[in-house]
Amino acid sequence: MAISSVQGYAAVSGAYRSMQGISAGAMEGERAAMAGRAAASADRVQLSAEAQQLSRSASVYSMETAAGRREVDLDSYFAPVTEVTDLDSQLGSLLMPNPANLSALQDHISKVFPDFLSANGIPEAPQSIRYDNAGQLLLPDDYPYADQLTAALEDNPAMARELHTAAGLASHVAALQSLEPFHQEAARAQSQAEIDALVDKYSYLFGADRSYPSIALHFSGEGVLSIKADGESMLA
Numbered sequence: 001m002a003i004s005s006v007q008g009y010a011a012v013s014g015a016y017r018s019m020q021g022i023s024a025g026a027m028e029g030e031r032a033a034m035a036g037r038a039a040a041s042a043d044r045v046q047l048s049a050e051a052q053q054l055s056r057s058a059s060v061y062s063m064e065t066a067a068g069r070r071e072v073d074l075d076s077y078f079a080p081v082t083e084v085t086d087l088d089s090q091l092g093s094l095l096m097p098n099p100a101n102l103s104a105l106q107d108h109i110s111k112v113f114p115d116f117l118s119a120n121g122i123p124e125a126p127q128s129i130r131y132d133n134a135g136q137l138l139l140p141d142d143y144p145y146a147d148q149l150t151a152a153l154e155d156n157p158a159m160a161r162e163l164h165t166a167a168g169l170a171s172h173v174a175a176l177q178s179l180e181p182f183h184q185e186a187a188r189a190q191s192q193a194e195i196d197a198l199v200d201k202y203s204y205l206f207g208a209d210r211s212y213p214s215i216a217l218h219f220s221g222e223g224v225l226s227i228k229a230d231g232e233s234m235l236a
Contacts, residue, residue: 058111061104064096074108078161095165097172103235105166106225114223116159120152125219131167166227167215174213174229179205 059075070093077093095101117125122145130138137153137160139146153160182202189195204210213229220226227234 059108061108063101063104064098066094066096072104074104074162075112078158078165080157080161095169097169097176099173099235102166102169102173102227105162105169106227106235109162109166109217110224112159112162113219113225116152116156117149117223120148120156122148122152124221125223127219129163129167129217129219130215131164135164163217166225167217170215170227170229170234171212174215174234178213 060071060073062069063072065072072093072095095105113125117123124145126139126143126146126149128140132138137150139149143149153163182198182205185198186195189198199206214231216228216231218226218228
């Protein structure tokens with residue numbers, strides 16, 4: 001009986017150790033599975049964060065402002081401001097008139113304007129958008145969706161402001177570019193007589209009756225923008 005008991009104990013003990021081994025293996029497997037799920041979850045969070053960053057980066061441009069170079073999110077830059085609490089900050093964020101800033105606006109509008117048209121049930125973009133001296137929107141006479149577009153821009157002041165800013169900035173850039181030949185020649189002048197001669201040569205640039213380039217925002221049928229001065233594209 002004693003032998004039988006010992007044998008029985010050994011069998012039970014062996015079975016217990018076997019169960020311990022199975023239990024330990026199962027626990028280890030579960031820990032590994034949990035770690036895998038945690039890693040997968042972390043990967044999804046990371047991918048989600050990267051996707052959000054990528055989406056955000058598509059609207060963020062490095063631009064020259066009155067306060068220096070900044071990363072500007074054009075998706076939110078033109079949103080209406082209900083209350084100005086920091087005037088210096090508002091003035092500092094003003095975009096400077098240069099080709100790089102103009103290029104950023106052209107690129108961003110080309111991305112968002114087609115979706116804006118679609119969201120407002122407008123089948124095609126106007127061939128061009130211009131502004132008169134009072135800043136009023138001018139659309140081609142034969143554009144069949146003029147009323148719809150005008151109303152949509154009134155309902156979406158951010159889009160209206162971005163288009164108006166692109167035209168205004170283009171006007172300043174074109175005016176500065178027209179002065180560039182004078183500045184280049186004046187930098188090489190060796191005497192006051194040469195400078196006086198240059199002022200006379202370029203007097204048409206400084207008179208009160210000088211003409212300014214005609215700025216237009218030209219769109220493809222799908223809404224892709226090309227900013228033009230006197231019919232010529234301002235950007236490559």
